[in-house]
Amino acid sequence: MSTRKLPHLTHVAAYGPGMAGPSKAHASKAAQSLTRGVPFSQLASLINSLGGRNAIAHKSTSDIITALAKTPLPTPNPTTRATLMVSHAWSDNFLTLVDSLENYLLDQELDYETPIWIDFLCLPPAQTVRSHDWWSSVFIDAVVGIGAVVLVMQKWEDSIALRRIWILYEMYACHCAGASFKVALPPDEKAGFLNALMKDPSYFHDLLTTSVNAEKALATKRSDKSAIQETILKSCGFFKLVSIIRDRLFGAWIVAECRQRVARSKDELEYCNWKAALSQWYHLQKEYSLAEPVLLESMKLRKRLMGSFPPATLNLALLYKSQLRFDEALPLFAEYLTVCRESLGNEHPDAIAATAHLANLHFARESWDQSESLYTQCYHMSTKTNGEMHPTTLLHLLRLAQVYEAMGTRSAKKAESLFIQCLAARRLTLGPTHPDTLESIHILARFYLTLNRHSESETLCLECLQARRTLFGENHIQTLEAKNSLAEVYYAQERFQLAEPLYMQYAAHLKQNLEVERDAMSLLQPLSNLALCCTRIGLYEKAEMNYLEVVDLSKKVWGADDVQTLIYMMGLAEVCKLRGNYEKARQLLVQCVDVGERELGEQDAYYQLFVKSLADC
Template sequence: MSTTPPLGVTLAFFDAFIASNGGEAAFVGLTTAQVSTSFLMPTTAATKLSLVEQLKNDPCVQPARYFVSHAWKYFFLDVLESLRLFFVDKPIADHIVWFDLFCNSQHDTTIKPFSWWTTTFRSSIGAIQNVIMVLLPWDRPIPLTRAWCVFEIFATVSTKSAFHVAMTRAETERFADHVSVDTFYDMLGHVKSEACEAFRPEDKAQIAAAIVDAIGFTAMDNMVFQVFGAWMATTLQAKIASTSNVLQANWQLKLGSLCQAQGKFADAERLIDAAVATKKLCAGHDAAETLIAMERLATLYNEQGQFARAEEVLRHCQLGWEKLGHAETAPAAIIALETLATTLQNLGKFDDAEAIYVKCIAHRQQVSGDNHESTLVCKCNLATLYEERGEYRKASPLLTECLAASIATLGPDNPRTLTLKNNAAANLNYLRHFDAAAALYVECLNDSERLLGGDHPSTLATMNNAAANFAAHKKLTDAEALYTTCVERSKRVLGPEHPSTLKTINNLASLLREAEKTDAAEVLFQEALAISTKVLGPSHPNTLTTMSNLGRMYEQVGKLDAALALLVPCLASRRQVLPPEHPCIAKTILSVALLFEAKHEFTAAEPLLREYCALQTRLLGATHPETIFGRFTLAEHLVKSHALEDAEAIFLECAASALPTFGPSAPETKHFESAVEVFYLNRSQTSMKAKEWGDAARDLAALEAFGTTHPLSARATDALRVLKQHLPVGAPHKVASSTG
C-alpha cells in the first residue's frame, strides 16, 4: 500500500468550482449526485479524467490531508458547510481533502472492477491517515446506511487512521442540545452493516462478501460503534476543555454518563462529582439543575452498590423538589423518585419501593401514555421488584407487555428493548421455562454482541444471565464455558478488580460448587473475597455475598466450623449494613441456623429458625413457598429437639398452606402431607411401645381427621389400619402408677 497521499483539493477549489458553474444559487437544493451529473461530468467529458487529474497543475490541487466520507444523497452545499466548519480552527495548510467527486473519474464507473474501488478507497485512506465523515443528521446519519461509507469506516480502523466528524452549524447546535447516552445508543441501534444499501446491488453484495471474509457483520457493527464511541468521548472532552462553570458541568455530566454506560465507573464518578460541585457553587444546593445532577450521581452510586449513599443523596433531592414546589409535577422530580424506588428496592425496602413505583407509573401514564419509554421502564422496574419478592407470575404479564410495546415503539435493536428482552428471559428462567428462556437469552446475546460488541458491559451481563440459565437447566458444562469466557473478558476489559468482574468470578465459583468441583470453586471464592474486601470493603453487599457463598460451600463439603467462621460474621455484618428485613439477612439466618443444627447445637439453632420464619412471614406472607418451607424446616428441627407439640402444629399449618399455594396434586403438597403422616405414625408407634395407649389412639385419630381434608397415601392408610388393630379394646387412657 502506497504511503504517498493521493492528490486532493483545497476548500478554495470548491469555491472556484461553484463560481465557475453559476455560483451558489445554482447549487441550492442539489445533491452531490446531481452536481456530478449537472456540472462535474460536462466539465470532464472531453478527457474522461477526474477533475483533479484534469487540473493537476492547479495550485489548489495538492496532496490530501483528509479523506472525506459522505453520502451522495447529501445536499452538496451542506457537505461544503460541514467541511468549512470542521476546518475553521485548523491551519490553512491542512484544508486539503480527498473528495471522491473531484478525485475519481465519474466516467465509465460501471466498467471499473470492484477491486479497483476497494483498493482505491483503502489505499487512499491508509496513505492520508485522517478520515472526516460528514454526519447528517447526527442521530440518524445517512452514511451509516450506505455500504461504501461503512466500508470506509472499516478501512479507517484497519489502517489505524484517525476518525473525525463534520456537521453543519445547525446540526452541530442540535447535537449540543440533544446529545445523551440514550440518543447515542439509539443512533447505534439503527446501524446494521448487513442491511446497508448501495446504488448498484452488485456493489452491496461484494462489499458484504468482503466484510464477511475479513471480520463478519457482528465485528463490523462493533467496529462502527467503537469508532463513534471514541468520537463521542473526544467531542465531549473538547467541550469540557473549552467551557467553564455551569456549561462545563453540563458537558461533564454528559461525558460522565457515557463513561458510566461503558462501565468506566471511576471516570464517571470523577466527572459527575465535579459537575455536582460546580452546580452547587454556581446555582445553589437546591436549584433544579443541581438536583438533576445529584440524581445522576445517585444512579452511579446504585450501579456501584453504594445504596446507602444513593438513598442519602436522593432524600436530599426529594426535599429540594418539595422546597421548589415541584415534587409532584416536574419530570426531573419524577425521575429522582423512580431512582429512589430502585434504591429502596436494592436496600430490601420492598413495600416502600412498590408504593413509589405505582405512584410513578400512574404519573407516567397520565402525562406520557401507556407505551411511552418512560412508562415501560417504570413498569419493568416494578416487575423486577415482584421477582425479587418471589412473585414471578405477577411480574410476567408486566414484562411481556413492556417488551411488546418497546419493540413496536423503540425498535428491536434499541438498548431499552434489549434490556427488556433480557428481563423477560430472566422471568422465564424463574418460572422454570428453561428452554424458552435459553432461546431468548441466545437472541439477547447475539443482539448485544452485534450492537454493543462482545466486550461491552451490557453484553457481559447478558452472557452472565445466559450462563445462569444453563446452570438452572443443569447444563453445567455449557454454563461453565460461558462463565469462563465472561470472566476472561471482564478481567481484560473492566479489570480484575471491577465489581462486575468480581460478581462473575463469584458466579463461576458457585457453578463449580454445584458441579462438585469444590477445590476449583474454593480458589475462585477466595480470590473474589480477598479482592472484594480490599476494593469494596469487608461490609460491602458484594463482599458479603461471596463470603456467604464460600461459607455455604464449606457446609456442603462438611467443613462446618469453617462455614460458621464465615457465616456468623457475615450475618453480623449484614445486620449492620442492611435493613432488618432485607432478604439477604433472612437467607443468612437460615444458613447459620442449619449449621448449628448440623452440629447438634439445637439451643443456638432454634431462635434463629423462629426468627427466619417470622421474617419470611412478614416479608412474603404466610402462604409464600419460601415461608412454608421455612416453617417446615422449623418443624423438623423441633422434632429433633423433642418439642413434638409445637412440631405437630407447624406440620399441619404447612400442609394446609400448601393446598392454595401449590395445589392439591403438587409434589410440594404431597411432601408436606407425607411428613404429617410420618409424624403421626411414628409418634403413635412410640406411644404403643411405651403402652401409652391413649396417646397412640389420639395420634391415630388425628391422622384419620387429617385424611378428611388431605387424602392419605396408600402406605399411610395401610399402616393406620394395622396400628388400630393393635390398640386394646376401648383404648384406655394412660394409667398413672400409684404412689400410695
C-alpha cells in the same frame, strides 16, 4: 462556498500537542497512491464548473459524480499528500458537504489550501472486488499515511452517514490507524448539536448506540458491503465496532469539544454547564475517576453563583450509584426527590422520575420492600398523569414486576401477572416486534425458566430470537442474549446438543468484545455454562479448555480460595478424569480439599464433596 477568508497557517497538524502520529514510512506502496489529496479550495472551482451554487443547490454528491461521468469537466489532479481524509455519504447534499467542511476548517483555523482526500476525486476506480487483505492492510495504511479523518454529518440527529457501511469502515480504519477523528457539521446543525450536548450528553450517546449497526448498514455495491463486513467480523466483530465508534472515536471528539467550549465560555454559568456536560460524558464512558472531580468543581462554582441546583445533585447521585457507592448515593437521591416533590408536585414527570431513581437504588441494594413501595407510587402516579398504556407507565409496571420476582416464590404470582399485563399492553400499543415488546417477551421467558416452566419459556425465547434476528441482525448483542436464554432452556431440558452451539456463539461474542480484566464477571457464567454443556455431550477437550478459562476468571473475580473457584476447579478435575488424566485431577482435588478444610471446615457440604471426589479419583 462563502467568501470568508481563513487565516493562513504554515503547518497543518493532524495531531494535538504531545501526540505522536503514525509514521508515514509505514504506509505500503499500494497505500501511498491513496494518500494524495487536493486543496479544499479546488472544490470552489468544481462548483463553478458545474454552473454555480444555484445550478446544483439540490444535487446530492452522487448526482455530481454522475454528472462528472457523463460530461467530464476539469477536475483537480491529486498530487499532494493529504492531511485530512473526508468521510461522507454520497446521498447527502453536495453543497452542504462543502459548507460543512468549510465550517470545520474555520473552527479549526485551517487554511483553504489544506490538502484533503475525498473519495470521488482521489480514489481510482476499482478494477476488481477488493479482498479482505486489501481492506485490512492497504486501506488502513492509507489512513495511517493521511493521519486524520473528518466525518461529515449533515443531520446530527438523523445522519445518513452512520447507516452506510463504507463510512463505518472508514471510522474503523481511523481507529486501527491511530489517526485523529473529528466531525464536521453545517453551521446551524453544529449550533443545535452543541446546545443538545450541553443539556443532555446521554441523548447523543444513546443515538450512537442505536444508529451504528454494521450488519444492517447500507451500501450501493453489495460486493463492497460483503467485503467490509467480512473484514469487521474477522477483526473486531459488529458489537465491538459500536463501542469503538461511540466510545473511542466520537468519545475523544466529544471530550475535545466540551473542553474547547469550557475554554471559550463567555461567563461562569456557561463554564459550569460545559463542565457538567463533560462530567456526564465521562460518566457515560465509565471514566468515573475523571467524571467526579469535574462534576464537583462545577457544583461548587454553581452553588456560589446561584445556590443549590437539583440536577447536579441527581448527576452526582447517579455517578455514585454507577460506582456501587450506594450509601453515598442514597441521601442525594432522597434530597433530589424531596426538592422535586416540593417544587413541582408529586405527579410532575420529574418528580415521578426522581421516585423511580430512588426505587432503582433500593432495588440495587436489595431493599425489596422500599423498592416495591416506590415503584408502586411511580406506577399509580404515571397512570394518573400519562395513562395506563403510556410507555413510561408500562416501564414502571415492568420494574415493579421485577421487584416481585426478586422477592422470590412468595411473590411469583404477582410478578407473573404484572409481566403478562405489561407484555400484552406493549404488544397492543407498540406492536409485536418493537424492541420494548421484545424486552418484555425475553424477561417473561427468563422468569418462566426460573420457575422450571420450560415449555412456556422455550416458546417465548424462540419468538424473541426470531424477531430480534429480523430487527437487529444475527450478531447483534440483543439477538445473542436471546440465543443464550434459549440455550439455558435447552440445557434445563437436557437437550444439550441444541444448547451447545448457542452457548458457543454467545461466549465467543463476549470473549471477542469484552475486556477480560474489566469484564471478568460478565464472562464467568456464560463460559461456565458452555463448559458444563460440553461435558454433558462428551466434548471433553473443549470442556477442559473452557474450564481452564473459568477457573482463571473466578480467581480474578472471587479469589483463589473462594468456594466458587473451588467448585470450578472440581469441575475441571472431573473433566480430567473423563479424559483419563487422573494425575492432574488429583492435583486439583488436593488443592480443593486443602483450601476447603482451611476456609470452610470439615463439616461443610462442599468440603465433603471435594473429599469424596478425591477418594473416587
